[in-house]
Amino acid sequence: LKTTNGSSTFNLRRHLAIQHQIYIGINANFDRKKKKTSENYSVAIITKERREEIDRSLLNCIVRGGLPYNHFSHPWYEELFDVLEPGYKAPGRCTFQKRIEHQYHEYINELKRLLPKDRPIAFTTDVWKGPTRDYYICLTAHVFNDDVKPVSLLLSFRRLKNRKISKNLNEYIAYELNRFGLKDCLHAGITTDNASEMKAATAFDEFGPRFPCIAHTFNLIINHGLCIWKEPNENR
Numbered sequence: 166l167k168t169t170n171g172s173s174t175f176n177l178r179r180h181l182a183i184q185h186q187i188y189i190g191i192n193a194n195f196d197r198k199k200k201k202t203s204e205n206y207s208v209a210i211i212t213k214e215r216r217e218e219i220d221r222s223l224l225n226c227i228v229r230g231g232l233p234y235n236h237f238s239h240p241w242y243e244e245l246f247d248v249l250e251p252g253y254k255a256p257g258r259c260t261f262q263k264r265i266e267h268q269y270h271e272y273i274n275e276l277k278r279l280l281p282k283d284r285p286i287a288f289t290t291d292v293w294k295g296p297t298r299d300y301y302i303c304l305t306a307h308v309f310n311d312d313v314k315p316v317s318l319l320l321s322f323r324r325l326k327n328r329k330i331s332k333n334l335n336e337y338i339a340y341e342l343n344r345f346g347l348k349d350c351l352h353a354g355i356t357t358d359n360a361s362e363m364k365a366a367t368a369f370d371e372f373g374p375r376f377p378c379i380a381h382t383f384n385l386i387i388n389h390g391l392c393i394w395k396e397p398n399e400n401r
Contacts, residue, residue: 306320342372
C-alpha cells in the first residue's frame, strides 16, 4: 500500500487485518480476534490497584505525549502487555476519551480556584496556522503570587472554527475571561502579535491596554529590514 501524500498506511493496514483478515505487512499468524484456548494460555489475575496504575500511565502518554486515543489498541501492544503484565488489557478509545474529558474538567475547576481575583492580571495570546491550514489560538494569564513571583497559567488552547477575524477573536477572549470569572477583574494588559485582526480585537482596552510582543516586533524588523526570507517587492 502507498499513499499519495506520503503519510503512514498503518491505520488502513490495521483495519484490513482486524476487520477483514487481510494481512499486508502484518504477520498473518497474529490475529487480534483469535480466541486463546486453555491449552496454550492460562488466565492471569491482575489486581485493581495495578490495573489503575497502568491505566494512569497510559493516560499520561496520551495527554502529555500527544498519542492518539486508540494507540494502545494496536494488536502488538496486546501481545506486549501479555508479556509485561499478563492479564492486563488497555482501555478502549471511548474509555480514554471519557477519562481525558473528566481530567480536563478537573483541571479547569482547579484553575478557577487558583486564579486570584484580588490583584491585576495580564494576558498573552497568539494565533498561528498548523500544517493542516487550521488556525489555533492560545490564551495565557500572568499574575504575581503572594511571594511576588510571576506565575503563568494556560487558560485555553483552541482551534478557531470560524474565520480569523477580529470579531471572533474578541468574542473568544471575552468568553474565556468570563468562563474563569476574570471579566470584572483588574486587567494589567494583554500582549499580542502585530496582526491587524489581533490589533482590532484588542483595540478598545476591554482586556486592558494592548502591548505588542517584542519577539514578533523584532521578527518583523529583521524580515523587512534584511529581507532574509522574502525578496523585496519593487512596487512597495
